[in-house]
Amino acid sequence: MNERPELTRNQTLVLSKLEGQEGPLSAYQLLDLLRDDGFRAPLQVYRALDKLMRAGLVHRLESLNAFVACSGHAHAHAGDVTAFAICDQCGQVIELSDRLVSERLDEWVSKTGFKPTGAVLEFRGACAACQARAA
Amino acid sequence: MNERPELTRNQTLVLSKLEGQEGPLSAYQLLDLLRDDGFRAPLQVYRALDKLMRAGLVHRLESLNAFVACSGHAHAHAGDVTAFAICDQCGQVIELSDRLVSERLDEWVSKTGFKPTGAVLEFRGACAACQARAA
DNA sequence: CGCAGTTGTGTTATTCTATTACGTATGCCA
DNA sequence: TGGCATACGTAATAGAATAACACAACTGCG
Structure with a gap:
């Protein structure tokens, strides 16, 4: 059903941070978590999130301005x-x-x-x- | 039921702008509309909105980051x-x-x-x- | 092959949204 | 009178998201 699309390095990194987390993370929290992986600008996070959301792998929580990995099942x-x-x-x-x-x-x-x-x-x-x- | 609380000048101004509007307005749109009335800083708007929301006279739309007057009835x-x-x-x-x-x-x-x-x-x-x- | 089209990337700057911090004024009431 | 709660004004800052520009990699196609 959901053809898992090929993810790029950045998208994979963002998704894995979200999956390794109980709760939601804001875009800027993600950015901070990914500095060691070479992330430097918000846009890198937002672009990855955008792709992941359109793929249905991540949800945005409007009332928190934050993002969660889609709980699989x-x-x-x-x-x-x-x-x-x-x-x-x-x-x-x-x-x-x-x-x-x-x-x-x-x-x-x-x-x-x-x-x-x-x-x-x-x-x-x-x-x-x-x-x-x-x- | 809803005791209409006494509103201050600022609160009244914000509410009236929202009521005179078909759709929702953002805090900064409100600020711009109220410059002529002496508003100079976002906080003046946010404080009024906060009060109005707690009084149930205004709603916040999370998916728009904007505010609407509560439709009376x-x-x-x-x-x-x-x-x-x-x-x-x-x-x-x-x-x-x-x-x-x-x-x-x-x-x-x-x-x-x-x-x-x-x-x-x-x-x-x-x-x-x-x-x-x-x- | 050459070339256009799409997608992803990196960087800088900017816009939009919201709050913190500080000082002041006012009314209430014990 | 003093203490408390509420509102106000201003400046500064934090937090969230996008715009603009340039470049790299891949695809399909004439």
């Missing part, structure tokens, strides 16, 4: 929305995707005559582990 | 999520709020053990008018 079907649950305590991000929910949301919005082409769905709160820790 | 009950449908053609923003949808989404997310305290729901696409125009 949950590869949504084309057209399905992906939602994110972002823990404000530990920073972990859970990826959610569900065809039924997608369809219902689509119906809901379409009732107004609006035709959605994309969606940003981000929940903020506390993950299970952090709730337990707080109790 | 659709004042959600406490706990209800507000979603936004943003037209990528004309910039208009439709505000959506529905108790049932809120509950369903909450259930969906909570299934993972995550406890949401807030949500960012933004749909991008084409509003009814712009679809008609394109046809």
